[in-house]
Amino acid sequence: MRSVRAVTAIILSIVPIAALAQGKGIRLWNLTSATMTGFQLSPAGQNSWGPNQTLNDKDKELDHDERLKLNGVEPGRYDAKVSYAGDRQCIVRDLDIKADAVISVADKDLKDCTK
Known part of the structure; x- marks a missing residue:
């Protein structure tokens, strides 16, 4: 019976650590200042663009001051x-993306905009 309790205690102590590690x-x-319809x-x-990340949002857009994983x-x-x-596109150059970080994009970061 003690071994079962010991194993249970070990498992319960590992679970929170694994959750934090994620x-x-x-x-x-x-x-x-505007709603993003695309972020690649x-x-x-x-210039090898990946998938449109805004499609992962519930409404497929990213409003001003909204965050998206x-x-x-x-x-x-x-x-x-x-x-x-309205087909407006802009480029943000040289973002340094770190693990588990929040990257922000503001109007001042937008370059080479079309339309």
């Missing part, structure tokens, strides 16, 4: 393509 993931915080990442300087993104340096209604 972290919150990498999150995007939209600090631009590419390794810095490569990014899926399938590893820490590193990236460029971002940010899209808005």
Whole structure:
């Protein structure tokens, strides 16, 4: 009986540690003045854009001051393509993305905008 309690205690002590190790993931915080309809990442300087991360949001857009967990993104340096209604697109260059961090994009970060 003691061994069962000991094993149970060990398992219960490991579970919170495993949950903490997972972290919150990498999150995007939209600090631009408009709703994002697209957010794609590419390794810095490569123009090899990944999937549209805003499609992971419940309404498929990222409103001003809203946060979104990014899926399938590893820490590193990236460029971002940010899209808005009306086919407007802008680039954010050389984002330094760290594990379990919040990256923010504001109007001042947007470069090379179309329309």
